[in-house]
Amino acid sequence: MTDFEELYALERLCFGNSWTSQTLRNELENPLSVAVYEYAEGKLAAFVIGRVVVDEAELFQIGTHPDFRGRGLAKSLLKRFHEKTRDKGAAVCFLEVRSRNAAALSLYEKSGYERISVRKDYYPDDDAVIMRKTL
Numbered sequence: 001m002t003d004f005e006e007l008y009a010l011e012r013l014c015f016g017n018s019w020t021s022q023t024l025r026n027e028l029e030n031p032l033s034v035a036v037y038e039y040a041e042g043k044l045a046a047f048v049i050g051r052v053v054v055d056e057a058e059l060f061q062i063g064t065h066p067d068f069r070g071r072g073l074a075k076s077l078l079k080r081f082h083e084k085t086r087d088k089g090a091a092v093c094f095l096e097v098r099s100r101n102a103a104a105l106s107l108y109e110k111s112g113y114e115r116i117s118v119r120k121d122y123y124p125d126d127d128a129v130i131m132r133k134t135l
């Protein structure tokens with residue numbers, strides 16, 4: 001477990017107001033939760049949070065601190081997340097991402113995800129792309 005306040009500060013930096021601190025705390029305390037962290041220069045630099053339910057994993061959030069982007073941290077974090085979820089019994093991982101989030105779409109495609117559908121107007125200002133990777 002990483003320092004909660006440091007994690008929440010990074011979550012807000014990456015995602016704005018999407019989760020309250022209680023949402024994040026509840027998610028981490030959920031027994032199905034899987035979280036993986038990367039550190040750089042003594043600081044929390046990147047995180048990923050998801051869940052495994054029976055044989056399916058779902059990735060909720062992945063974020064890298066702006067000071068540490070473009071160094072491969074998210075790619076290596078995703079790899080560790082996939083290993084951990086596979087160890088917990090997941091055979092497949094799903095996620096949803098904004099259709100205009102080019103950096104995330106590229107990261108996911110390079111990490112072996114394929115686009116399986118689009119949810120039109122899922123966000124107030126964007127569509128959601130649903131992606132899947134066989135683990």
Ligand SMILES: CC(C)(COP(=O)(O)OP(=O)(O)OC[C@H]1O[C@@H](n2cnc3c(N)ncnc32)[C@H](O)[C@@H]1OP(=O)(O)O)[C@@H](O)C(=O)NCCC(=O)NCCS
Pocket residue numbers: 014015046060061062063064065068069070071072073074075076097101102103104106107108110
């Ligand atoms: C998306 C995000 C997690 C990438 O983190 P990162 O640590 O910089 O990513 P990496 O350095 O591991 O890059 C891995 C791949 O992602 C893609 N990528 C990363 N940044 C990119 C950018 N600015 N533009 C286009 N592609 C990008 C590339 O395909 C890259 O592979 P490459 O190095 O071979 O080009 C980061 O930009 C972020 O935190 N964004 C805000 C939160 C977010 O949108 N999260 C995803 C939705 S849940």
